[in-house]
Amino acid sequence: MTVHETTALGVPAKNASPEAYDFRRPTTLAREHARVLEMAFDTFARQWGTQLTAKVRVLSQVTSERVEILSYDEYAAGLPAVTGMVLFNIPKVEAKAVIQFPTAAALSWVGHMLGGTGQRVSPERKFTQIEQALLGRIMDDALDDLHYSLGTLLRAPMTPSSIQYNSQFAQAAASADPMIVATFEMVVGETVAPATVAIPSEALLPQLDPVGSAPSKTPPAELIRGQLAHVPVKVLLQLDDITVKPAMVLNLAVGDVLNLGHARHRPLNVTVGGRRLAHAAAGSSGSRLAGVIVSTEENNL
Structure with a gap:
């Protein structure tokens, strides 16, 4: 042509x-x-x-x-x-x-x-x-x-x-x-x-x-889960949060005491992305602090 x-x-x-x-x-x-x-x-x-x-x-x-x-x-x-x-x-x-x-x-x-x-x-x-x-x-x-x-x-x-x-x-x-x-x-x-x-x-x-290229026979949902399983996430050990008034926050000074709602005998909360997934007791691993999982919670993510 x-x-x-x-x-x-x-x-x-x-x-x-x-x-x-x-x-x-x-x-x-x-x-x-x-x-x-x-x-x-x-x-x-x-x-x-x-x-x-x-x-x-x-x-x-x-x-x-x-x-x-x-x-x-x-x-x-x-x-x-x-x-x-x-x-x-x-x-x-x-x-x-x-x-x-x-x-x-x-x-x-x-x-x-x-x-x-x-x-x-x-x-x-x-x-x-x-x-x-x-x-x-x-x-x-x-x-x-x-x-x-x-x-x-x-x-x-x-x-x-x-x-x-x-x-x-x-x-x-x-x-x-x-x-x-x-x-x-x-x-x-x-x-x-x-x-x-x-x-x-x-x-x-x-x-x-x-x-x-040969198409994958794996369902897309499984492929997504497989990829998400290798994504790094931040795991936090937290106390129960408390509610305070802005005036208390603005007037905080050295020596002030905040009364927490978390009982002394209760384990810490294990959270990921703001969701509580488990409870852990404070422990140690060698020279470092560690959290020992004592219970888990059901979460439909």
Whole structure:
């Protein structure tokens, strides 16, 4: 199908070139899918920035800018001709994942790691063996952060494959293969550089697709009870409350005595959220005070 560019009023724009649309491949992410991925890559950005600060020993920050789905050809076309591309293998997926960044920026990171100023004095070029070894440590941390951030979205762990320097000849995937592409801004010291992470969509989308997930057979009420059972709550040991007039409260002074309605021999009230659930006698557990439950009450919560 051929799609023509239109104006805001829906009239075909003059001199607009038609653009082919392939209905077999989605060009946008579903809103709920995009939100999940954005949160995952935001987490990755924060983790990676922290790891870079520790490795490079200068203040570093990574910010996630956008997440989109592109064909590999579209992704590669948007990259500089000469750039650093670390390729990663994914089990049972032919296409490779990519972490991309300018080589000049990477060289400045290496300069910081070696005790230099990190100023970008070198042009875009290939890394030496020593530089590759140092960058390998940064990529190992980035890969760990990526696995942590994606969690169950990435079932199979990725492993490093190779480093490429030409975006047009890297061939991490077939031209039409859809890729989940996240774009970042990296600030390492005074160096600001763009970076991208591209992961084959077939490695992530199946975990995002609600149709592919088997519905739970457990009744919703049981699921809610199961979750509530693990929610922390405050348990209080209390005396019976008393009613006093505001004048007494306003005139309280050191040495005043309040007569409580709680008998001395009665156990304390065990309350949760203002509801009395049990009675407990004062006791001890080692060096700490404790409440020993002596009776419980029926409560229909």
